[in-house]
Amino acid sequence: MHAKPYWNPYKAGVVLGLALLAAFLVAGQGLGASAFPKRLIALWSHGVAPGWTEANSFFGSYVSGGANPLRDWLMVEVVAVMLAGFLAAVSAGRFKVTVEKGPNISVQGRLGYALVGGIVMGFAAALARGCTSGQALSGGALLATGSWAFMLMVFAGGYLGAHFVRRQWI
Amino acid sequence: MSAIFPLTFASDDLRLLTAVAIGGAFGFALERGGFGNARKLAAQFYLSDMTVFKVMFTAILVAMTGVYTLAGLGVVDLAGIWINPTFIWAQLVGGFLLGLGFILSGLCPGTSLVSAASGRLDAVVTVVGIFFGTWLFGATVDWFPGLAALYKAGSLGVSTLPDLLGIPAWVVVLLVVAMAGMAFVGAEKVERIFEQTRGVLALTPSTRPPVKFALTAVLVVFVLVGTAARRAPSPAAAHVATAIEPLSLATRLIERDPSLLVLDLRGDGAAKPIPGALLVAADTSALGVLAEAVPGRTTVVVYDSAGSLRALPGEWPAELEYRYLAGGRAGWEREVLTPATPRASTWQERERVQRQHHVAAFFSGAGVKASSAAPPPRVAGGGGAKKKKGGGC
Numbered sequence: 001m002h003a004k005p006y007w008n009p010y011k012a013g014v015v016l017g018l019a020l021l022a023a024f025l026v027a028g029q030g031l032g033a034s035a036f037p038k039r040l041i042a043l044w045s046h047g048v049a050p051g052w053t054e055a056n057s058f059f060g061s062y063v064s065g066g067a068n069p070l071r072d073w074l075m076v077e078v079v080a081v082m083l084a085g086f087l088a089a090v091s092a093g094r095f096k097v098t099v100e101k102g103p104n105i106s107v108q109g110r111l112g113y114a115l116v117g118g119i120v121m122g123f124a125a126a127l128a129r130g131c132t133s134g135q136a137l138s139g140g141a142l143l144a145t146g147s148w149a150f151m152l153m154v155f156a157g158g159y160l161g162a163h164f165v166r167r168q169w170i
Numbered sequence: 171m172s173a174i175f176p177l178t179f180a181s182d183d184l185r186l187l188t189a190v191a192i193g194g195a196f197g198f199a200l201e202r203g204g205f206g207n208a209r210k211l212a213a214q215f216y217l218s219d220m221t222v223f224k225v226m227f228t229a230i231l232v233a234m235t236g237v238y239t240l241a242g243l244g245v246v247d248l249a250g251i252w253i254n255p256t257f258i259w260a261q262l263v264g265g266f267l268l269g270l271g272f273i274l275s276g277l278c279p280g281t282s283l284v285s286a287a288s289g290r291l292d293a294v295v296t297v298v299g300i301f302f303g304t305w306l307f308g309a310t311v312d313w314f315p316g317l318a319a320l321y322k323a324g325s326l327g328v329s330t331l332p333d334l335l336g337i338p339a340w341v342v343v344l345l346v347v348a349m350a351g352m353a354f355v356g357a358e359k360v361e362r363i364f365e366q367t368r369g370v371l372a373l374t375p376s377t378r379p380p381v382k383f384a385l386t387a388v389l390v391v392f393v394l395v396g397t398a399a400r401r402a403p404s405p406a407a408a409h410v411a412t413a414i415e416p417l418s419l420a421t422r423l424i425e426r427d428p429s430l431l432v433l434d435l436r437g438d439g440a441a442k443p444i445p446g447a448l449l450v451a452a453d454t455s456a457l458g459v460l461a462e463a464v465p466g467r468t469t470v471v472v473y474d475s476a477g478s479l480r481a482l483p484g485e486w487p488a489e490l491e492y493r494y495l496a497g498g499r500a501g502w503e504r505e506v507l508t509p510a511t512p513r514a515s516t517w518q519e520r521e522r523v524q525r526q527h528h529v530a531a532f533f534s535g536a537g538v539k540a541s542s543a544a545p546p547p548r549v550a551g552g553g554g555a556k557k558k559k560g561g562g563c
Contacts, residue, residue, distance in 0.1 A: 006210075009221045012203030013228020019195035020233040025240070026188045028176030029252040031196055033280035037297075037304040045308070057318065058308035071182075073189045080193030081200070081280070082287045088201035089288030097289040100208040100276065114208075114292040117275025118282070118299020119306065121268050125279055126307035127321060128264025130254060132272075133280040135261065137226060139254035141233035143342055145329040146256030150265035157269020162215035165273055169212045 004092040020141055027073050030138020033081070034125035035074040038062070042069045058126065074134075102169040113168055173247035175240065197284055206285040208276030208292055215273050218364040220357035227350045238343050258324030275299070351386075409482040411492040414471055416505035419444075419495060420529045429468040433459070434499075436474050441499055444473065445533065460487060473498050506533055 006012075023031050042062040046053040046069075053059050062069040069075075089095040101110035125131040128150050130139065136154060139147025162169075179185040203225045204210045213219035240246040272278050275296040277285055282300065285293030311317050332339040422430055423446060432447040443449060450459050460470070469491045472479060477498035486492070495501060509530040510523045 006204040006221075007199075007202045009203060009224035010228050012199050013225040014232055015199040016196065016203070016225060017229035017232025017236070019192055019199060020229055021236040022195070023192050024233065024237050024251050025175040025246065026177050026192065027185060028250050030254075031193070031280075033278075033283060034300075034304070036283070037279075037301045038308075041301060041305050041308065045305075056308055056312060058311050058321075071186075073186055076186050076189035077193030077196070078283065080190045081197030082283050084194040084197030085201045085206060085284035086287040088198045089206060089284075092202065094201075094206070095289050097291065099292045100285075100290050101292065102209065110292055111295050114275045114277075114295040115299045117271040117273070117277075118296035118301075119303040120271030120274065120299075121279055121296075122300035122303020122305075123307045124264045124267035124271055124303075125300070126264075126304050126311075127317075128261045128268065129257065131268060131279040132226075133278075135254060135265075137229060141230045141237065142251065142253045143234065143238075143331045143339070143346075144254045144256060145326060145331055145334050146258055146261040147254050148331060149256075149258055150261040150268075153262050153265030154269040154272065157266040158215045158273045159269075161270040161273040162212075166216070168274075169209065169276070170216060 003094040016137075017141075020138060023077075023138075024142075029073065030134065030142070031077060032074045032130065032134035032138065033078060034122075034131040034134060035072065036078040037122060038126065039069040039072060039075055102167070104170070105168050110168060113165065173244060173250070175246040176250045197287075200281060200284045201288060205281040206288040206290065206293075208285060208290065211278075211281060212273060212276040216364070217360050220361050223357055224354060227353065231347055231350055234346065235343060238339050242340065253328050253330065256324070256326040256329040257322060258326060260321050260323055262324075263320060271303075409484065409486055409488075409492045411472060411480050411482060411494040413477075413496040414493040415496050416502045417526060417529060419471060419502075420506045420533065424529065424532055427469075428466060431460075431467040431470045433470060433472045435472050435479060436499060441503065444495075444499070444502055447473075457485060460490075469493060471495055473502070475499050477501055506530060 007015075020031055023029060038059075039062055042053060042059040045056075045059055046063040050063075054064050086095070099107050099110055101107065105113075121131070125134075128135055130147075130150070132154060135147045136151040140151055200206065204221050205225070210219055211222055214222035237246060237248075237251070241248045268278070275282065275292070277293055277296050279300055282293045282296040286297050307317075311321055326334075330339075332342045335342065419432075423432075423444075432444055434443040434447040434449045436443075448459055467490070470486075471493045472482065473495035475498050477494060477496055477500070479498070480494050482492055497504065505526075506529055510526045
């Protein structure tokens with residue numbers, strides 16, 4: 001059974017752009033993704049070490065004053081993203097429990113790269129106050145200065161790094 | 171036209187509910203665009219599949235032209251939209267690191283969630299890594315002064331490219347559209363050159379010209395509207411007058427305050443103008459009057475019938491202070507020309523009523539004296555018509 005083909009990239013871009021525009025107009029903010037791990041960890045950390053979390057300069061503002069870090073527009077949005085992603089994959093015949101990798105790398109090797117890449121991205125998104133969704137896409141569409149600096153450096157880092165991990169993909 | 175966006179909600183729950191539909195559209199478009207596949211995303215960095223660039227920049231163009239066009243038309247209040255604050259060094263370093271992580275895992279934080287939701291185990295591992303990396307930053311930022319300093323380095327507050335470059339937003343929007351358009355053409359060419367390395371990624375349908383044309387047409391319309399809107403005189407350039415109460419204006423007129431210039435902008439002769447006021451039309455003809463009368467004046471008080479005129483043309487001299495008469499000519503009638511009814515119970519109230527009576531008497535009877543305070547020849551002076559006598563205490 002063949003999966004449905006992907007959308008034309010420009011069509012996907014228009015739908016995505018309209019969703020982003022709707023977020024600006026309706027909610028008064030852009031889309032995001034890295035808020036999800038940030039707020040969940042703030043919640044867990046607060047459960048384990050409330051004093052430390054409230055004093056922490058990164059997590060503190062999400063839990064101070066008895067605030068519920070999960071009660072946020074972005075949290076609802078990210079859960080919806082995952083549900084819709086699941087539905088889109090299933091309905092396109094693309095849902096499959098597998099590991100995406102190039103032909104010249106082992107499964108363990110690929111998962112190792114994925115873990116390290118994830119750690120680096122989690123750290124980077126925290127430092128930059130946003131990821132490709134919250135900074136590059138949302139801030140980029142609003143012409144925010146820092147978001148454009150971020151976006152250019154993402155592509156710079158990606159193209160530079162691509163040279164060293166070629167074996168993983170090709 | 172007053173801005174209707176961003177929307178305000180009766181309750182926070184209602185606002186949160188909108189995230190279901192908007193996030194759903196976002197996630198669905200990501201998956202259908204191919205962002206749930208790490209190989210397809212990684213191919214961006216080997217030039218064989220430019221989907222990441224094409225989807226991302228199309229989305230930016232649509233949202234950017236949309237929001238800036240609507241802001242230009244006054245439908246959207248940009249001040250009501252949260253704009254990412256700039257910490258330039260934190261974002262340059264963070265962006266570079268995120269790019270490295272992107273090519274290592276083949277996914278970014280948002281797409282890793284979509285990919286994990288479509289069953290990809292490499293994405294599940296990436297998500298675990300992102301959680302760990304986020305915790306790592308939070309756990310170490312207070313321990314390493316260098317990291318804490320980098321986190322706050324290069325703060326510019328809320329800064330946008332138009333602010334930074336000092337050029338109008340619509341010019342920046344046009345530039346971005348033009349550059350992206352050229353980059354799209356380049357991306358199509360690059361893909362053809364590196365096609366041999368595409369492999370499984372050939373699932374992407376080739377671009378059909380009608381889609382391109384339709385997209386171009388939509389963007390052109392957006393941009394033309396946005397451009398026209400931006401060229402229209404922006405309300406921000408206008409002088410915003412602050413209110414002056416009729417009684418305090420009356421007092422200053424009685425004292426023959428030489429810094430004061432009163433302009434009657436009603437454009438009709440319905441009720442008699444305030445003594446000393448110049449009759450002018452609210453458009454550019456006021457400019458000449460102002461130029462003539464400005465020496466020595468520092469405060470310009472304008473009034474219309476009801477006090478709704480508060481913004482004055484941006485071409486009017488910037489060095490003057492602009493006030494509008496609260497309530498307009500009607501307010502003058504009510505507060506100054508009509509003696510207050512004696513409902514005063516406190517000492518201060520009684521004093522205020524008494525003062526008002528004096529003012530009313532002055533402008534009702536002795537108006538001619540007041541008009542002599544206004545020098546230019548086109549004065550439409552004269553006393554107020556009201557001769558109503560109010561009862562005393």
